Amino acid sequence: MAKVDIKIWVNGEEFGLAVEPHETLLDVLRNRLFLTGTKKGCGKGECGACTVNIDGKSILSCLTLAVKADGKEILTIEGLQNGNNLHPLQEAFIEQGAIQCGFCTPGMIMAAKAILNHHLNPSEAVVRTGLSGNLCRCTGYESIVRAILKANKLRGVD
């Protein structure tokens, strides 16, 4: 199998890697870079647990070949925190109790990050539509939506 050299920026850090053509970005993040915050749920693009941001947009890392991430800037849940300060989304999720088992949380927060990237003051409808690809099997949606709306208020210039 012919490995492919790629260069990616993950949470601001540059990585040069030789990946196999079938390797997904999700597997590279988890198994090579040990960034296990991003979760593998269904592996088929149905649950949203593997959501990360590429160039500020939400994408599914389970359906993204690592070779296709070459040259891109990737933000995962591990990159949200600024030094010792949690991101407003993380603060708001804790404050609103928007976490139950926690498995969907990294994907939820990264989908939320993309919503806040693209909307200055998102309405509840915009938040719900933006989360429509992320499943929470504990069904804690109400508090998650509340947390994102709260984070929008908490954030200064992002």
Place this chain on the structure above:
Amino acid sequence: MDGFFRPNRYYRPKNIREATQLLSTFGERARIIAGGTDLLVEEPSEIDSIIDLENLNLSFIRKNKEGIDIGATTTINLIDSSPVFSMSPYHVLKEAAQEMATPAIRNMGTIGGNICNASPAADLSVALMVLDTNLKISGFNGTRILPIGDFFKDVNKTSLIDDELLVALHIPLYSGSDVASFLKLKHHQTSIDIAIVNVAVRLSFSEKICEEARIALGAVAKTPIHIKKAETILGGMEINAALIENAAYLAAQESSPIDDVRASASYRKKMVAVLVKRALENCMKGRDEWLKST
């Protein structure tokens, strides 16, 4: 991925010539990747090479005096957010884009991929069919233009031959008085749900007369289909409620759905009539609003 999807080689050609050359060399052992949202779900085991269209500069939406050109790797979210598709009747494509999948998948999936995967239920396909879209297909030996209605051959089968790839789509110019509507029936469980039935309709008018009607249905045959009988009875007529009922009835007659996990064939047929009727009524509403505004 733990399946047997183990392509050995990955190529990122720099131009269309290089891409078609690769396709002609590897034939059926190669697969094109754009967004990857279908390929990585399917995980075809027989694939030896992946050809990535990323560097071909095929992500564009251009409006000019002949119509709209869309690059094959334009993502579904770019179509949704483009002002070009806010106008009638082109908004039918935006309506279809908004009904598709989830925000993250729409950031990845492309218009060309949605068509070339040739799902009988593809949302963009029916919208593109009623807009009489032409496809620009490039092969190693040249380029051809094909009406989208002739593109689909069977479930997941298109008329592309081994060394060909879809490069761009061309939607002809319409007047602001042309109206269109897209409707999708799905289980409202998750937003990734595939259509039980989807319908797109376009009506073009000259004064009070409907000069041309287009009705396309998805998920009720092996490919997305035009409902020619219904289109014919509407063309050249002044549209009224009885004619709409008749067209909806003919559409249901002409559809040939199957029973599957999403719905039964008989339910689908009934829903075809309901959706065609509603889509035609939406068009007439749009037409009335346009008349009032001029």
